[in-house]
Amino acid sequence: MAPGATEADIERVVSLVETAGGDAFVSRGVERTIIGLVGDVQQFGSLNLRSLNGVSDVIRISAPYKLVSRENHPERSIVRVGGVPVGPGTMTLIAGPCAVETPEQTLAAAEMARAAGATLLRGGAFKPRTSPYAFQGLGETGLKILADVREETGMPIVTEVVDAADVELVASYADMLQIGTRNAQNFALLQAAGEAGKPVLLKRGMSGTIEEWLMAAEYIAQRGNLDIVLCERGIRTFEKATRNTLDISAVPVAQRMSHLPVIVDPSHSGGHRDLVLPLTRAAIAVGADGVIIDVHPHPETALCDGPQALVDGDLRELAKVVRTLPPLVDRVLTAAPEAVPA
Amino acid sequence: MAPGATEADIERVVSLVETAGGDAFVSRGVERTIIGLVGDVQQFGSLNLRSLNGVSDVIRISAPYKLVSRENHPERSIVRVGGVPVGPGTMTLIAGPCAVETPEQTLAAAEMARAAGATLLRGGAFKPRTSPYAFQGLGETGLKILADVREETGMPIVTEVVDAADVELVASYADMLQIGTRNAQNFALLQAAGEAGKPVLLKRGMSGTIEEWLMAAEYIAQRGNLDIVLCERGIRTFEKATRNTLDISAVPVAQRMSHLPVIVDPSHSGGHRDLVLPLTRAAIAVGADGVIIDVHPHPETALCDGPQALVDGDLRELAKVVRTLPPLVDRVLTAAPEAVPA
Amino acid sequence: MAPGATEADIERVVSLVETAGGDAFVSRGVERTIIGLVGDVQQFGSLNLRSLNGVSDVIRISAPYKLVSRENHPERSIVRVGGVPVGPGTMTLIAGPCAVETPEQTLAAAEMARAAGATLLRGGAFKPRTSPYAFQGLGETGLKILADVREETGMPIVTEVVDAADVELVASYADMLQIGTRNAQNFALLQAAGEAGKPVLLKRGMSGTIEEWLMAAEYIAQRGNLDIVLCERGIRTFEKATRNTLDISAVPVAQRMSHLPVIVDPSHSGGHRDLVLPLTRAAIAVGADGVIIDVHPHPETALCDGPQALVDGDLRELAKVVRTLPPLVDRVLTAAPEAVPA
Amino acid sequence: MAPGATEADIERVVSLVETAGGDAFVSRGVERTIIGLVGDVQQFGSLNLRSLNGVSDVIRISAPYKLVSRENHPERSIVRVGGVPVGPGTMTLIAGPCAVETPEQTLAAAEMARAAGATLLRGGAFKPRTSPYAFQGLGETGLKILADVREETGMPIVTEVVDAADVELVASYADMLQIGTRNAQNFALLQAAGEAGKPVLLKRGMSGTIEEWLMAAEYIAQRGNLDIVLCERGIRTFEKATRNTLDISAVPVAQRMSHLPVIVDPSHSGGHRDLVLPLTRAAIAVGADGVIIDVHPHPETALCDGPQALVDGDLRELAKVVRTLPPLVDRVLTAAPEAVPA
The missing domain is CATH 3.20.20.70 (Aldolase class I)
Structure with a gap:
């Protein structure tokens, strides 16, 4: 969240994520609050979180590909x-x-x-x-x-x-x-x-x-x-x-x-x-x-x-x-x- | 041409260009010779001059597009x-x-x-x-x-x-x-x-x-x-x-x-x-x-x-x-x- | 944290961050755990978290510059x-x-x-x-x-x-x-x-x-x-x-x-x-x-x-x-x- | 030279190059003229040929470095x-x-x-x-x-x-x-x-x-x-x-x-x-x-x-x-x- 984000801004993000079936973990610092999202990334994509008030940036942590990812298929293919x-x-x-x-x-x-x-x-x-x-x-x-x-x-x-x-x-x-x-x-x-x-x-x-x-x-x-x-x-x-x-x-x-x-x-x-x-x-x-x-x-x-x-x-x-x-x-x-x- | 290009290398480039219907102008310096080609670029393309002995580089001077070029159509289009x-x-x-x-x-x-x-x-x-x-x-x-x-x-x-x-x-x-x-x-x-x-x-x-x-x-x-x-x-x-x-x-x-x-x-x-x-x-x-x-x-x-x-x-x-x-x-x-x- | 990070890996990150005077908020998902850090970024820098077992990536959220940042000086300078x-x-x-x-x-x-x-x-x-x-x-x-x-x-x-x-x-x-x-x-x-x-x-x-x-x-x-x-x-x-x-x-x-x-x-x-x-x-x-x-x-x-x-x-x-x-x-x-x- | 370059434009380039102690070889085509320069590149640099009327571009052919170049020192150094x-x-x-x-x-x-x-x-x-x-x-x-x-x-x-x-x-x-x-x-x-x-x-x-x-x-x-x-x-x-x-x-x-x-x-x-x-x-x-x-x-x-x-x-x-x-x-x-x- 941006430095000036309000409590209501934070609430709105958390509530949207939960409505989409995900979990939102809020980490509050002196200057900034970070919200960690856990759940299905595809669903979060349609929430347009980036355009909400108080949101500074949205950073994807997990890979957006599944079938070709090694995460789910550790052995290399022939x-x-x-x-x-x-x-x-x-x-x-x-x-x-x-x-x-x-x-x-x-x-x-x-x-x-x-x-x-x-x-x-x-x-x-x-x-x-x-x-x-x-x-x-x-x-x-x-x-x-x-x-x-x-x-x-x-x-x-x-x-x-x-x-x-x-x-x-x-x-x-x-x-x-x-x-x-x-x-x-x-x-x-x-x-x-x-x-x-x-x-x-x-x-x-x-x-x-x-x-x-x-x-x-x-x-x-x-x-x-x-x-x-x-x-x-x-x-x-x-x-x-x-x-x-x-x-x-x-x-x-x-x-x-x-x-x-x-x-x-x-x-x-x-x-x-x-x-x-x-x-x-x-x-x-x-x-x-x-x-x-x-x-x-x-x-x-x-x-x-x-x-x-x-x-x-x-x-x-x-x-x-x-x-x-x-x-x-x-x-x-x-x-x-x-x-x-x- | 590369610094070590021989007279025969130069001759071969000139002769290939002329066979393709172009003109080749040779400028000889102390260390290097430059050959200026004049004619249809498309034809020169198929000569693969770059792969000949003694050729250091081939640099295109005129534009490779014709119909959309302003050279042949100076007035801007609506x-x-x-x-x-x-x-x-x-x-x-x-x-x-x-x-x-x-x-x-x-x-x-x-x-x-x-x-x-x-x-x-x-x-x-x-x-x-x-x-x-x-x-x-x-x-x-x-x-x-x-x-x-x-x-x-x-x-x-x-x-x-x-x-x-x-x-x-x-x-x-x-x-x-x-x-x-x-x-x-x-x-x-x-x-x-x-x-x-x-x-x-x-x-x-x-x-x-x-x-x-x-x-x-x-x-x-x-x-x-x-x-x-x-x-x-x-x-x-x-x-x-x-x-x-x-x-x-x-x-x-x-x-x-x-x-x-x-x-x-x-x-x-x-x-x-x-x-x-x-x-x-x-x-x-x-x-x-x-x-x-x-x-x-x-x-x-x-x-x-x-x-x-x-x-x-x-x-x-x-x-x-x-x-x-x-x-x-x-x-x-x-x-x-x-x-x-x- | 990487998908295979263990509970001990997570504990080690949290403990290091706290030792450095920061707070670490853990968000646990099905596949991944995200740890949000709050505190003085300069101190975290010397922890080399990226080299710890189980850490997939470290992403900085706040700006690494202070004096020239607009965050702390909202009015533009002349x-x-x-x-x-x-x-x-x-x-x-x-x-x-x-x-x-x-x-x-x-x-x-x-x-x-x-x-x-x-x-x-x-x-x-x-x-x-x-x-x-x-x-x-x-x-x-x-x-x-x-x-x-x-x-x-x-x-x-x-x-x-x-x-x-x-x-x-x-x-x-x-x-x-x-x-x-x-x-x-x-x-x-x-x-x-x-x-x-x-x-x-x-x-x-x-x-x-x-x-x-x-x-x-x-x-x-x-x-x-x-x-x-x-x-x-x-x-x-x-x-x-x-x-x-x-x-x-x-x-x-x-x-x-x-x-x-x-x-x-x-x-x-x-x-x-x-x-x-x-x-x-x-x-x-x-x-x-x-x-x-x-x-x-x-x-x-x-x-x-x-x-x-x-x-x-x-x-x-x-x-x-x-x-x-x-x-x-x-x-x-x-x-x-x-x-x-x- | 640009397509519209005049005979006088070409003459001016040739004369400047010769004054600087170089040679200029002119290759005339239907649409364009190319001038090959031979001589000391450092001297040509100060002529600002690029800013003359009728000049489309100036392309350097030889290397601008001497002492470290392999051209003049073919054996690799230890x-x-x-x-x-x-x-x-x-x-x-x-x-x-x-x-x-x-x-x-x-x-x-x-x-x-x-x-x-x-x-x-x-x-x-x-x-x-x-x-x-x-x-x-x-x-x-x-x-x-x-x-x-x-x-x-x-x-x-x-x-x-x-x-x-x-x-x-x-x-x-x-x-x-x-x-x-x-x-x-x-x-x-x-x-x-x-x-x-x-x-x-x-x-x-x-x-x-x-x-x-x-x-x-x-x-x-x-x-x-x-x-x-x-x-x-x-x-x-x-x-x-x-x-x-x-x-x-x-x-x-x-x-x-x-x-x-x-x-x-x-x-x-x-x-x-x-x-x-x-x-x-x-x-x-x-x-x-x-x-x-x-x-x-x-x-x-x-x-x-x-x-x-x-x-x-x-x-x-x-x-x-x-x-x-x-x-x-x-x-x-x-x-x-x-x-x-x-």
Whole structure:
């Protein structure tokens, strides 16, 4: 309560809280009175306590998300994507081209990915681009290419969906739906993804707090889908030397707040090829459950994000990193599913 | 070019640019060589110059948006919403409840708005909420209430749309479609709004640069709709004393970069009732083409953003501000359209 | 307390708080217990409650500053600088060159400033520059030039001090000491300024919260000097179109939290000449107690911040703005002190 | 140049640049003309090109720092602190209490540090505190305690200096001077540290860009001292779950831009004990030349930053991390100088 709050102001808060089924504990000091509320936060939200006379501020203590919270689910979860586990104990490498361009490019990238140790193939058929004049992806043609490459390599595929109306189509091809940073609060898309019956890779909003990221995951979970993997991909700050600022602390913090697996995207956060390997090492060392990396057979002609795609020479180093570093944090590189589909 | 770039590196850049139909002018210094490119930026984009040997950085000089740029359209535009002009020479007040709750509440809020000088009614039927457990709006029922209140008051209505799939429905009721800050890069929604045949109020992304905001407007414009009003609503910073940080400079900057009208939302940027009037005065004084304000007959029971809604007492002050301040910046408060529809 | 806190954990917190002379009120919920502390916050600080078992978080409710807080001093203060008042009821224009270069340039700028309505002259003799290779100011020579120009124009002078060791020297010439954004947490300098016997103009740190700004003011106040004027000068954000982002809301917020006057620097926040007048209008309209503006007779040869200095043509418009806008917010432009020293 | 720039505008720029001893290369396009400048950037700075007619923007291509730049010094430097090397090939652990409180606490902390593998002892005698009411450090008494503990343990000491006037005193006790984040642009202090004859540990400003950090280092270097170690300690962002956001990418980026060693402070960036070990692992894995960590024998009674100090149980884990991780990035933990005083 504000310093000048009257006894009647205090009474009104207590009475409103009790009417809403909660308990209000009043702590009176010389200058200020603090009222501790206990009960269902959702109900308190509709009381608009902040607009009452004498109220200085309302501070939430407990988490506003339930299904994805670790409070109610202390054991960390493992999400399976086409048979590949993502979660505690393992470190999963997801790699592939930023955008699917041709069958040849996609297959070549998949083979580069697999050689480096990847067990999941990433590749975009629907691309959200800042400019309407930039390449927007091949759409369903791209999905078919991905499905063909899965057939050939046995790698389950992760691909982005950018519109709720496309979720059913994308889910019919993909093993995992990716929701990108620009759609981190596209609630219609989150809800549709929650009903699609496929695991979801949820990137953090580029200016989203960790709490908002978990609230976005809650939108998916609330529709019955708890197979969600969180992906830290860098946040927007004043620093201009990197495309985004990788918030490496977000990995242990999100793992403490939620039971969901948390992976890192070192390609989009740094935006430079030179940063991909150092940030991959940092991600594994901090305890990420996986990393997702851009690779491209010919980055100099890539239609999307060429400057950050790893090329052949780097891949041997990547292969070494993903094999040697995980054991130091009590993890092993996730192995490919045993049977490759014919 | 990087300090160590070779003659061959320079040649390769020049030759690629020329192949793409552009011109490359080489400026050689003691330590560095700079290559100035002239031609179509979109074509250069696909060259991936940044990934070539010897290239240190690529810096864009000209604007990546065309249709909304003021470079090609020096005169500032006026957008008409149900007959009400928004643009240079006038200052338009848009007001109403954050969320449509009941016919009575909406009508009462509209009458408050009109009494303060508003000529457009705002009100949300589809609400994007951070929490899936928060009130999400009345949907089509809310749109019908708005249409009834328009009938009664003659005020054209501005209302938000949050999913591309709802654009047609919302456009069938609304005079202006609002796209909120969380959807500032929901490109499917922007494109759908560009085809809906109604003016669009485009809020800036909460962490979006002014350039990204104009790129989002370009997505709408590219689908044939140039009736776009930009709305500054505060950006995310480290400051915690306000909900967002109103970027007041964005008004003159966006007006210089684009011919589109620019208005300000002082309610959502500050997040406190006490800040709405000071920020409204600042917005008018800086040269905004309008302001959009939350009003509610009973903010203490509002289902959404009660703490920032103006109440009766403040409205007289608001009415005074919107009448006395615009003439000092060579503007007049927009008058209501003459004939109120029967 | 964290969800798993034990009864013993709670007891330990209560007992520590009571030992420190405070009261602890325990509110027990189904999932969580909240303990409200009442007493002297400084004492609680040394208890390190956050590191105790079972403690989830410690949230401060009351303000950590006392002398500059409005809680204990509800009436807003007026600070007098060489006889010129800064505070409620008036709007004071401070203007002059960013850096003192020559007697002629300084006098010409002072006359420009006075013609526009300024009653205080700003001008830098000690310049904090990001680069060690940039012009660092004339030092004491510059102070003497300022004193001569004061003699000639009757305008009291405001000038920056950048090192605690220079405070005595600068205070022997200046009517007001300015502490710049880069020194907003240079506590040795703040303390020295608090003992210098001259009013202080305290700029907000470029990434400082409003609370930190008031804590910096508290450092000055604690040494016996309450003649402090706060100056908002833009904060650092991700937006690149402006040099800094003017946090216009900081004016009413700081005026509500503190009794000290609050002015705005529209020159350094925008960084472009075109933005100075719109931002000056916004600052006056939002309720600032003054504005501080760069003027220069020949900005194209200025040694510091030429691109943002107002030139002759703009000054007539500035003169009009500072006379017509303040009455709309119940203020008058501060008049020059009556007697001009011979 | 702006789209409407005239031939005369272009001529004027070219002629000014040539007068200043530079070369100007003009690239003319259909809509725009670009002028590439080659020569001494410091001279161009004083031309104020940005304020000329027809000039749209001036973009610097080459780095504004020289002495600390890697361009002119491709080999990465090793800085020796009391015989202990910090730089490529090694990973140096610096540890100790945030603040020196008593001889016993300092010695106990030093022994904890040494047991974990630390070869340098940190400890604050002069503490910059946001609040004037917080513990400000023991001053010279603290320095003497540090010197005694160095005598006993053989560990060279790193301690902060907060005022240019104290540099000589602190340098008479310390092996390395630390300049904190709040003084990252306290140029008087940087210059004094540059003349003190001791290595300097320079923390990044909490809202400073990497370029500004290197400019601050340049201030020190320019006074003849190149024994500078850069320390990333987290930057200020909108995220509230951590005290600061550790910018892990800053390590490889600063190492590419400068030849100076770069270390990480995982204690102050995270602000929580739980984050110290994960962030230490990330720092080593990304390639940091060292880490600096808070340890305290009794964090629950620490006078400063207790919540982030490591305690006994964590130290065994820390000891393991600093021994096993560096070899994976081709480094070894720095060993103690050979002769330990008895």
